[in-house]
Amino acid sequence: MQRRRFIRNAGIAAAAGTAFGAAGLYAIQPRRTVLPYAADNNAELPMAPAENKRVVVVGGGLAGMAAAYELLKRGFQVTLVERADNLGGRLTGWNVDVNGETMAMEHGFHGFFNQYYNLNGLLDEMGLRGNFKPVLDYPVIFKDPAKGTESFTNTTTLFPFNLFAVVNQAKSVSILDFNNPFGKLYELMRYDPERTFAKFDDIDFKTFCERVNQPMVDTIIEPFAHTSFNQFDQYSAAEGMKFFHFFFLGNPDGMGYDQTIDDAMTSVVTPMTQQLSELGGRVITGVEADRLVAGEGGVRKLVMKRPGDILDGPHSVPAADIGTQWTPFWQGANLYYAKREADGGYRALSGRCTHMGCPVGLDAATGGFACPCHGAKYDAEGKPTEGPTVVPLVALDAVADASEQVTFQPRAEHKTPELEADYFVLACDVPGLQGIVARSELPQRGFVQSVAGLGVADPYIVWRLWLDRECPPMAVPFYTVSGWRYTDSIAIYSQMQPEYEDWARRHRGSVLELHAYAVEPENVIDEAEIKRIMRAELDELIPQLKGAKVLYDVYAMQQNFPRWAPGDYQDRPGIETQVPNLFLAGDFVRLEVPANLMEAATMTGRIAANRILAAEGLRENPIPTVDLEGPLVL
Structure with missing residues (x-):
C-alpha cells in the first residue's frame, strides 16, 4: 500500500495495526545505512599510499582524533596539534583538589547513544567498549506537577509503535496529537536533507511548532531540542527536524545510551591518545595553531605559537591608564593585563588562558587571575595554581616611550614553530577555527567568509x-x-x-x-x-x-557549541573546502547526513580522512549512518 494512502487514511494507530500490514510496516522502518564511496571500485583500491604523505590535524577532540586514527592506520605520517595539555576537546578532563583529595573532573556528563555508529565503532575497534555501561532509562522531570517525571524509554524500535510507546508513557500527550496527517508534526517524520533545508531552514523551530499541539511541544519537542545547546526560538527548524530524525525518528536503535564507567579521560581519552602514539602519530599538546601559510596548490604549512600568546603586533596604551595593580586592556579580541612596578617599570601578561584560550578575569580573592570556562586559576604572577593547565600566562614586553605610551608586544626571543604537510585538517571549535582562518590570508575569499559567518550558541x-x-x-x-x-x-x-x-x-x-x-x-x-x-x-x-x-x-x-540559527545552512562550510588540501571536521560543519553532537564530530573526522584517502586514490572506509530520510518520505 502506498505511503500517501497511509497518510490519507485515519489515525496512525489504526493504520499501523491494520491497513498498513506487515509489508507496509517493513517498507517504512528506519534502517542503518552506509554512505556511498567516491569511487565505484572502492573495494579494489589500495590501502596505503605508495610514498610518504604528511597530514597535520589541528584540534584534539573526537573529530581530530578520529581523522588522525583513520589516517595513521593507512600509513600516513600524522601530527595532531592541540592547544590544551590533553586531547579530548569537550571530553577532556583534569584533576581537582577536593579538600586534600585528588579527584577527576571533566567538562560534563556525556551520553553515548546507540546510534553513534561511528563513535561506537571507533571505540569498539580500539577495544574500549568495556569501559562503558548502559543507562536503563531516559526520564524528564517537569516543573509542572501535573506532568511530574516522564519516561521516554522505548519498549520497541519499530516505527510507528515507538511513537505510541512515548505517547503511552507521557501523561500529558495523547494519541489525538496525531490527528492531522498533513500538520507540522508529521513533517518531523518526513525529513529529507534537500527538501527540509530548502523549505524550513529560514524558520525558527519555535515558530514551526506553533502548529503542533502544545502538549506535544512542551512535553517532548522543546525539552529535547534544548539539548542541541541552542535556544528554541533561535534554532533552525530544519536543524531541529534533523536533530529529531537522528535521535528518534530515523534511528533504528531506540533512545538507549551508555555512560563511561569512570571519568571520560580514564575511559576514553587517555587510551585513545596512547593508541594514536602507538600507531606512530606525533601528538603535540600545549601548542596553539596560529595560522596557515598558503602556497602553490593549497596550504603549505602551519605556524604555531604558545597557548595564550598574542602575535597580532604591538598594542599601545597611555602610561597614565596603568596602575600599580593588574589593569585589563582590550585590543579587538586580544586581552592584556599590565601594571606599574615600584621601580617605575611596567609588566604585562596575555589575558588568554593557556588551557583553551578563554579570556581570564581578575580573581579578587587571591589577587591573581581566574578563567571562567574550565576553572583554571593563576596567582598574581600568572603562574597556574588550580585547574586544567600547567602553563603560566604568557609574559609580554611592556616598554614605555617618550610620549608616555606603553607598548605591549611578544618577547623578542620567542620562536614560532612551523609544520609542513601535504594535507591539513582543521578540527577545532568555531572560535579556534575562525581565529586561524582570519590570520591565514588565504586567497579563497568564499571559504574565508563562510568560516567568518559561523556562530556559537x-x-x-x-x-x-x-x-x-x-x-x-x-x-x-x-x-x-x-x-x-x-x-x-x-x-x-x-x-x-x-x-x-x-x-x-x-x-x-x-x-x-x-x-x-x-x-x-x-x-x-x-x-x-x-x-x-x-x-x-x-x-x-x-x-x-x-x-x-x-x-x-x-x-x-x-561558549563553544555551534550555533544552528535560521538561514545559517546555505553558507555553512562543509568538510571539503575551496582550498584543495584543506579539510574541516567537527560538529559545526555543514553535514547533509543526519548526525549531531559527538557522532557528528566523529563522523566528520572520518569523512575528512576519507577525502584524503580518495585524493590519494586509496580505499575509503565505510561511514555508517542512520536512515538518510524520514519514514514518511514518499
Missing part, C-alpha cells in the same frame, strides 16, 4: 557540587529537566562513577552536576546569583538535599 553552564548530605537513591544517574530558569539536566556522580561513589560513602555526602544548556543573554548575570538560583532549583528537584552544605564546587560557563 548562547553560553552553557556546568556546575559540579560536593555536598555534605547523601542524595536519595535515584532510578538513573542522569535526568533531563524542563521548566526551570537555568537547570536543564542533573547528573548524580555519586551514583555513577566508582571514585565518586567511594567519596560519597566515606563522607556520607553526594556529588551532583547541574547543566544549563543555553543561557539567554538576559540570564548571563553575576555568577553568585546564578549559583543561588540553580541551588534553589536543585532543592526543588531533590528536596532531600535542601540545606546541605557545599563542601567544594567547580563552576564553568563556556
Whole structure:
C-alpha cells in the first residue's frame, strides 16, 4: 500500500495495526545505512599510499582524533596539534583538589547513544567498549506537577509503535496529537536533507511548532531540542527536524545510551591518545595553531605559537591608564593585563588562558587571575595554581616611550614553530577555527567568509557540587529537566562513577552536576546569583538535599557549541573546502547526513580522512549512518 494512502487514511494507530500490514510496516522502518564511496571500485583500491604523505590535524577532540586514527592506520605520517595539555576537546578532563583529595573532573556528563555508529565503532575497534555501561532509562522531570517525571524509554524500535510507546508513557500527550496527517508534526517524520533545508531552514523551530499541539511541544519537542545547546526560538527548524530524525525518528536503535564507567579521560581519552602514539602519530599538546601559510596548490604549512600568546603586533596604551595593580586592556579580541612596578617599570601578561584560550578575569580573592570556562586559576604572577593547565600566562614586553605610551608586544626571543604537510585538517571549535582562518590570508575569499559567518550558541553552564548530605537513591544517574530558569539536566556522580561513589560513602555526602544548556543573554548575570538560583532549583528537584552544605564546587560557563540559527545552512562550510588540501571536521560543519553532537564530530573526522584517502586514490572506509530520510518520505 502506498505511503500517501497511509497518510490519507485515519489515525496512525489504526493504520499501523491494520491497513498498513506487515509489508507496509517493513517498507517504512528506519534502517542503518552506509554512505556511498567516491569511487565505484572502492573495494579494489589500495590501502596505503605508495610514498610518504604528511597530514597535520589541528584540534584534539573526537573529530581530530578520529581523522588522525583513520589516517595513521593507512600509513600516513600524522601530527595532531592541540592547544590544551590533553586531547579530548569537550571530553577532556583534569584533576581537582577536593579538600586534600585528588579527584577527576571533566567538562560534563556525556551520553553515548546507540546510534553513534561511528563513535561506537571507533571505540569498539580500539577495544574500549568495556569501559562503558548502559543507562536503563531516559526520564524528564517537569516543573509542572501535573506532568511530574516522564519516561521516554522505548519498549520497541519499530516505527510507528515507538511513537505510541512515548505517547503511552507521557501523561500529558495523547494519541489525538496525531490527528492531522498533513500538520507540522508529521513533517518531523518526513525529513529529507534537500527538501527540509530548502523549505524550513529560514524558520525558527519555535515558530514551526506553533502548529503542533502544545502538549506535544512542551512535553517532548522543546525539552529535547534544548539539548542541541541552542535556544528554541533561535534554532533552525530544519536543524531541529534533523536533530529529531537522528535521535528518534530515523534511528533504528531506540533512545538507549551508555555512560563511561569512570571519568571520560580514564575511559576514553587517555587510551585513545596512547593508541594514536602507538600507531606512530606525533601528538603535540600545549601548542596553539596560529595560522596557515598558503602556497602553490593549497596550504603549505602551519605556524604555531604558545597557548595564550598574542602575535597580532604591538598594542599601545597611555602610561597614565596603568596602575600599580593588574589593569585589563582590550585590543579587538586580544586581552592584556599590565601594571606599574615600584621601580617605575611596567609588566604585562596575555589575558588568554593557556588551557583553551578563554579570556581570564581578575580573581579578587587571591589577587591573581581566574578563567571562567574550565576553572583554571593563576596567582598574581600568572603562574597556574588550580585547574586544567600547567602553563603560566604568557609574559609580554611592556616598554614605555617618550610620549608616555606603553607598548605591549611578544618577547623578542620567542620562536614560532612551523609544520609542513601535504594535507591539513582543521578540527577545532568555531572560535579556534575562525581565529586561524582570519590570520591565514588565504586567497579563497568564499571559504574565508563562510568560516567568518559561523556562530556559537548562547553560553552553557556546568556546575559540579560536593555536598555534605547523601542524595536519595535515584532510578538513573542522569535526568533531563524542563521548566526551570537555568537547570536543564542533573547528573548524580555519586551514583555513577566508582571514585565518586567511594567519596560519597566515606563522607556520607553526594556529588551532583547541574547543566544549563543555553543561557539567554538576559540570564548571563553575576555568577553568585546564578549559583543561588540553580541551588534553589536543585532543592526543588531533590528536596532531600535542601540545606546541605557545599563542601567544594567547580563552576564553568563556556561558549563553544555551534550555533544552528535560521538561514545559517546555505553558507555553512562543509568538510571539503575551496582550498584543495584543506579539510574541516567537527560538529559545526555543514553535514547533509543526519548526525549531531559527538557522532557528528566523529563522523566528520572520518569523512575528512576519507577525502584524503580518495585524493590519494586509496580505499575509503565505510561511514555508517542512520536512515538518510524520514519514514514518511514518499
